[in-house]
Amino acid sequence: MTSNKFEFASMWALDETALDVVQRTWYDHHFMSKIDVVDAMFPDGIKSRSVVEVYGDAQSPKSLLLQHLCAAYLVRDRRTQVHYFDHECMVDATEMREIVQAMMVTSEEGGENDLDAALQRLFVYHVETSDAWSMELKNIHTKLLTESGVVPIIAIDCIGSFNAIDRVCPKDIVMMMRQ
Structure with a gap:
């Protein structure tokens, strides 16, 4: 009896909710991107x-790599969703459509007829402050709690951009109040 209590206690981390435990134990989906560079870093997915974190110097195609990862995730399974926070407006709808289409050609699961369905599971957000970002994440969380069978990914393109944005925001508010 004591060992059962110990096993249960060791399964549950102190900072986890019951929902976290269920997701961690039941929905463990490893993701192989079929992008050689990425899969070499994560051989088990x-x-x-x-x-x-995708990082590199200013000339490296970090946003493009993130878009390819998201496209690979979309074509992986009909239950997938991508919530893409595009803080620096790097996503082009036409280019993203072409990337998803190219991923479908190389995927066993994808097909030409599924392109529009896959793109409907891609949600792109343009938020202006970290407070707005936090609120949008809360909205996504609430929405996902009501949907069953969804396997989401949250992609954030350049989260560091909020540092500069949040520094400018209070100055703009003060300037508006003075006018």
């Missing part, structure tokens, strides 16, 4: 609930 990117694990669910992983945080993966």
Whole structure:
């Protein structure tokens, strides 16, 4: 009896909710992107609930790599959703459509007829402050709680841009109040 209590206690981390435990234990979906550079770093696939940071110098195509990862995730399964926070407005709808279409050609699961359905599971957000971003994340969380069978990914293109944006925002508010 004591060992059962210990096993249960060790399964549950102190900072997890019951929903976190259910998701962690039941929905563990490893993701193989079929992008050689990425899959070489994650030979068993990117694990669910992983945080993966794509970084490089200013000339490196970080946004393009993130878009390819999201497209690969969309064509992986009909249950997938991508919530893409595009802080620096790098996503072009036509280019993203072409990337998803190219991923469908190379995927066993994708097909030409599924392109529009896949793109309907891509949600792009343009938020202006970290407060607005936090509110949008809360809205996504609430929405996902009501949907069953959805396997989401949240992609954030350049979260560091909020540092500069949040510094400018209070000055703009003060300037508006003076006028």
